[in-house]
Amino acid sequence: MNMICNKAGDLVPGLATAATRWQSDQVATSYDDQRFTSLLGRLFNHLSCRAIRRAFRAISDERLARVLDIPCGTGRATVVAQEFGSTVLGVDISPAMMGRARHRPGLESDVPFICANISHQPFATSSIDCVMAIRLMMHLDAASRQAALREMARVSREHIIVEYGYISSWLRIRRSLKAVYYRLRWKRHTFVQAVPWPQIQADLKETGVQLVAAYHTARGLSESVVLLLRK
Numbered sequence: 001m002n003m004i005c006n007k008a009g010d011l012v013p014g015l016a017t018a019a020t021r022w023q024s025d026q027v028a029t030s031y032d033d034q035r036f037t038s039l040l041g042r043l044f045n046h047l048s049c050r051a052i053r054r055a056f057r058a059i060s061d062e063r064l065a066r067v068l069d070i071p072c073g074t075g076r077a078t079v080v081a082q083e084f085g086s087t088v089l090g091v092d093i094s095p096a097m098m099g100r101a102r103h104r105p106g107l108e109s110d111v112p113f114i115c116a117n118i119s120h121q122p123f124a125t126s127s128i129d130c131v132m133a134i135r136l137m138m139h140l141d142a143a144s145r146q147a148a149l150r151e152m153a154r155v156s157r158e159h160i161i162v163e164y165g166y167i168s169s170w171l172r173i174r175r176s177l178k179a180v181y182y183r184l185r186w187k188r189h190t191f192v193q194a195v196p197w198p199q200i201q202a203d204l205k206e207t208g209v210q211l212v213a214a215y216h217t218a219r220g221l222s223e224s225v226v227l228l229l230r231k
Contacts, residue, residue, distance in 0.1 A: 025096045032074055032100070044222065048163075049080050051215040051226040052134065055161045056084040058213055058228055064129040068155065070118055070136075075101030075111075077134040082108055085130070093117050118148050123155040130159040138165030138193045138223075142203065149207040153231050160209060160229040165194035166216075167223060175223075194223045204229065 036045045067085030069078045071092040078101060082088045090113045092098050098113040116122050118136070131152040137145050152160050167175070175194075204211055209229045217224035 027096070029096075029100070031097070032076070036076070044217065044224075045076065047217045047222070048134075048224060048226075049077070051217050051224070052077060052080050052132070052161065053083070054215045055213065055226050055228040056081075056130070059084075059130060059159050066128050066130075068121075068123070068128045068131045070121065070131065070133055070152070071097070072101055072113065073097045073135065075104035075107050077132065078111065079104060079106045081132055082111065089114065089128075091116050091118075091121065119151055121151055121155050125154050126157045128155050129157055130161060131156040132161040134161075134163045134226075137162060140193065142195075142199065145203050146206050149203060149209060153207060153209050156231060158231050159212075160231075161226060162229060163224060163226050164200055165223045166200065166225040167194035167196055174221075200227075 035041050064085045066087045066089065067081045068089045068091060069081050070090075071094075072078045072090030073092060073094075074097055075090065078088060078090050088108075088111055090098060090101060090111055092101075092113070092115065095115055098115065101107065101113060114122065118133070133148065133152060136148065140148065149160070149162070152162070201211075209231055212228040212230050215226045215228070216222070217226065
């Protein structure tokens with residue numbers, strides 16, 4: 001697996017803040033173990049990958065020529081993408097994360113990894129069949145989310161698959177109950193950025209992309225929703 005570094009261009013403030021943490025070797029090493037090795041973590045990973053597969057299947061029954069996974073992180077979703085793309089490209093701001101992805105079980109050895117930031121992707125306009133961004137938007141503010149969406153739309157020929165953190169009235173109550181649970185156990189817990197549906201619609205309208213379908217990872221239980229978008 002080749003790794004190419006090209007981090008040209010400045011990150012907008014929200015993206016820069018998020019990127020700093022993920023470039024840590026310590027964070028990269030513990031990323032999967034902290035999230036996807038417990039029983040609930042493995043269940044979430046299964047349901048999340050199922051939602052991603054549903055989005056890909058809605059695009060076409062045939063394999064796509066080029067699929068871009070950005071940020072690819074440790075390659076968790078890249079493995080899924082290679083089921084649907086003849087050529088899969090992994091892009092991330094963190095060499096440490098991509099170093100973990102290179103050893104991901106099931107990932108083909110010829111997947112190229114490119115070190116670049118999401119607001120300045122090293123690809124020509126409309127050169128990628130499908131751009132995928134998993135576990136990115138929930139770390140960004142509105143301006144950063146929209147900047148990322150614009151750049152994804154620029155390089156995509158038509159389709160974008162993106163995961164959002166979605167908050168409803170019930171999920172807001174559930175989050176409050178979880179916060180109480182962690183406080184009672186003297187544990188620290190940081191919640192990701194989740195937004196109500198009108199804010200998701202505002203992001204799409206602002207960036208000129210259309211919603212094709214929404215696939216909830218676990219409706220009512222998880223804030224994760226995978227969106228299939230079209231330019």
